[in-house]
Amino acid sequence: MSSDCxxxxxxxxxxxxxxxxxxxxxxxxxxxxxAAAATAGHLAxxxxxxxxxxxxxxxxxxxxxxxxxxxxxxxxxxxxxxxDEMASLTGRSxxxxxxxxxxxxxxxxxxxxxxxPLVVQAYWAAGGSDxxxxxxxxxxxxxxxxxxxxxxxxxxxxxxxxxxxxxxxxGRIDLAASCTGxxxxxxxxxxxxxxxxxxxxxxxxxxxxxANGLSLARKLLPRLPQGWLTEVAPGLGYGEALLAPTxxxxxxxxxxxxxxxxxxxxxxxxxxxxxxxxxHPGAFTYRIDTLPPVPPVLGFIQxxxxxxxxxxxSTLNMGAGFAIFVAAGEAARVVAIAQxxxxxxxxxxxxxxxxxxxxxxxxxxxFGDDDLQLR
Amino acid sequence: MSSDCxxxxxxxxxxxxxxxxxxxxxxxxxxxxxAAAATAGHLAxxxxxxxxxxxxxxxxxxxxxxxxxxxxxxxxxxxxxxxDEMASLTGRSxxxxxxxxxxxxxxxxxxxxxxxPLVVQAYWAAGGSDxxxxxxxxxxxxxxxxxxxxxxxxxxxxxxxxxxxxxxxxGRIDLAASCTGxxxxxxxxxxxxxxxxxxxxxxxxxxxxxANGLSLARKLLPRLPQGWLTEVAPGLGYGEALLAPTxxxxxxxxxxxxxxxxxxxxxxxxxxxxxxxxxHPGAFTYRIDTLPPVPPVLGFIQxxxxxxxxxxxSTLNMGAGFAIFVAAGEAARVVAIAQxxxxxxxxxxxxxxxxxxxxxxxxxxxFGDDDLQLR
Numbered sequence: 235m236s237s238d239c240x241x242x243x244x245x246x247x248x249x250x251x252x253x254x255x256x257x258x259x260x261x262x263x264x265x266x267x268x269a270a271a272a273t274a275g276h277l278a279x280x281x282x283x284x285x286x287x288x289x290x291x292x293x294x295x296x297x298x299x300x301x302x303x304x305x306x307x308x309x310x311x312x313x314x315x316x317x318d319e320m321a322s323l324t325g326r327s328x329x330x331x332x333x334x335x336x337x338x339x340x341x342x343x344x345x346x347x348x349x350x351p352l353v354v355q356a357y358w359a360a361g362g363s364d365x366x367x368x369x370x371x372x373x374x375x376x377x378x379x380x381x382x383x384x385x386x387x388x389x390x391x392x393x394x395x396x397x398x399x400x401x402x403x404x405g406r407i408d409l410a411a412s413c414t415g416x417x418x419x420x421x422x423x424x425x426x427x428x429x430x431x432x433x434x435x436x437x438x439x440x441x442x443x444x445a446n447g448l449s450l451a452r453k454l455l456p457r458l459p460q461g462w463l464t465e466v467a468p469g470l471g472y473g474e475a476l477l478a479p480t481x482x483x484x485x486x487x488x489x490x491x492x493x494x495x496x497x498x499x500x501x502x503x504x505x506x507x508x509x510x511x512x513x514h515p516g517a518f519t520y521r522i523d524t525l526p527p528v529p530p531v532l533g534f535i536q537x538x539x540x541x542x543x544x545x546x547x548s549t550l551n552m553g554a555g556f557a558i559f560v561a562a563g564e565a566a567r568v569v570a571i572a573q574x575x576x577x578x579x580x581x582x583x584x585x586x587x588x589x590x591x592x593x594x595x596x597x598x599x600x601f602g603d604d605d606l607q608l609r
Numbered sequence: 610m611s612s613d614c615x616x617x618x619x620x621x622x623x624x625x626x627x628x629x630x631x632x633x634x635x636x637x638x639x640x641x642x643x644a645a646a647a648t649a650g651h652l653a654x655x656x657x658x659x660x661x662x663x664x665x666x667x668x669x670x671x672x673x674x675x676x677x678x679x680x681x682x683x684x685x686x687x688x689x690x691x692x693d694e695m696a697s698l699t700g701r702s703x704x705x706x707x708x709x710x711x712x713x714x715x716x717x718x719x720x721x722x723x724x725x726p727l728v729v730q731a732y733w734a735a736g737g738s739d740x741x742x743x744x745x746x747x748x749x750x751x752x753x754x755x756x757x758x759x760x761x762x763x764x765x766x767x768x769x770x771x772x773x774x775x776x777x778x779x780g781r782i783d784l785a786a787s788c789t790g791x792x793x794x795x796x797x798x799x800x801x802x803x804x805x806x807x808x809x810x811x812x813x814x815x816x817x818x819x820a821n822g823l824s825l826a827r828k829l830l831p832r833l834p835q836g837w838l839t840e841v842a843p844g845l846g847y848g849e850a851l852l853a854p855t856x857x858x859x860x861x862x863x864x865x866x867x868x869x870x871x872x873x874x875x876x877x878x879x880x881x882x883x884x885x886x887x888x889h890p891g892a893f894t895y896r897i898d899t900l901p902p903v904p905p906v907l908g909f910i911q912x913x914x915x916x917x918x919x920x921x922x923s924t925l926n927m928g929a930g931f932a933i934f935v936a937a938g939e940a941a942r943v944v945a946i947a948q949x950x951x952x953x954x955x956x957x958x959x960x961x962x963x964x965x966x967x968x969x970x971x972x973x974x975x976f977g978d979d980d981l982q983l984r
Binding site for chain 2: 255258259261262263265266267269270272273274276277279280282284289294296298299300301303305306307308309311312314315350352353355356357359363364366367369372373375376377379380383384387388389390391392393394395396397398399400401402403406407408410412414416449
């Protein structure tokens, strides 16, 4: 349960203006975090203990003796609303990609702590039974869910398909995934203690907006001459570009382990854009010298939302979907292994001793400790 | 992902008439179940395997070597709508109990396979940030969640608190819980192979409607002279009675293990009422000779929905929240241990060789294999 505050300037469309008011959510999150932390002692009844450093990380980790268990539940968010709009316009279902997005939200977080995802459970809460009556859409959701499980090597354990009229809006669906995995052997645990000055920062390309920033993206519609069909690149409409499925990064983290590479830290770049590179609790300076290409849809959003680079990089992934911090001597191999799996990747910078800050040198941007408060 | 079909008769308010149409959901569920089953082989990549018999049971189980891991995600359903109505009428929050209900949905299912619940994740998807701005309600939700975790001895790992305007209705919240546990030692695994003719059926009392049948319960409102405040028993209004929190049964399953008792099978009595006693895949006759007392709110619903006993017992828990099938010689000890924990319990009947059927003798009711199709 993380929190976020971000100033907005006149003329720009910020994340808060897009409808999510963290000032209202934050007090609940803080009280929930405290209450949750206070329950850790119960594990002792069963002879186990939490990995305390995992509180505040992207997945919760418990030491059960021979290995660690990691678990998580993650929400898709509002990307399904774009799929619904595009279905009306194009007459086809976009839920195959939406399924991948939902699983990616859970799996890409779970792997940051060094876990191998094993089981995914589906949470598909519809606004009424009739949602499931659209057979083509339902088939797309099932097919996409299965394909994403295959890509990640996880078993789809089951799930819930409630019809929640009065809670979920008619014609809509609230999608989430829970995921359980093992950190096995235990040396794979990655909760930050290995990170050191001199480590390289490898950034993995994103496929587009992934599943964060969609409220902002939807808010731009009135500004676009042809709405969802406005081109962001030749032949590529805005809606279609937004719906590029989130990349799944667990095949890479598994391949790294198989190659004998243990990341020193990982960060899934989601709701706070590049500020997520500051997630590690320690005091380090992260110096970026090489930027990934910005996917057309994200450059398009930045322009139409009239965001400067600082605001764009603080909100959107801007081409970087996942960060792997690794010993400098292994960075080139990480890039090669990623590319071998079809994932774009580059050595983008270095970890240095110094005050906690992120320096995006090609853009002259600095984010400090105050810019990300997750704990 | 289970399915359900049930005929309705003129004059009565059935579950289908209450707004959930399984004919629309079932094809999706079947295709999802098939797709999910096809993913099990992925576990072999990691050196593990599913417990195939857990497909169709209430939680999914994976063999990871030294023990089994069980996981689940469960939805609260529409009970929160009753809490919202009662909050308007009474000026207080009812979300402390709602939190317990949500955790009970996950924990009471997880324990059926013999698992010790270890970690719960919270999924609280609100219709907008402002939901979390009601401080008293938010505090009640957090306090109830923490208290239920304490009662079950689980660690609250974290969770998601998205604001989903456009997906979740304004002013509402979609609540779910995921739960991960261990079956440790492995002899605790309970997926049906131990059940045998001669076993006793111990029924644990429910506290009321629990969290299944709320759509039906809400549908009755127009028939009630004083709405939510209509008395179901002296001094007890309908709304308040409905909101009695679901009982948590994991303290009992843990206590049974500590006492050296391994249930032969367990069934959480939820959405299909007493037909859930037919959940085991084998062919046995379940003969019930002793009924638990019917909570006033359930008798009230039966009367106002004009349901006969057969329909009521096929839809609602009618006083039985959980069933433990155990060696006959241990049944009295199970009852005593339950009572020591403050849970009502009774030896209600016996498992016999014979065709698959449930005979509720005091009421002259028979449910056959056709009355429950979960797999």
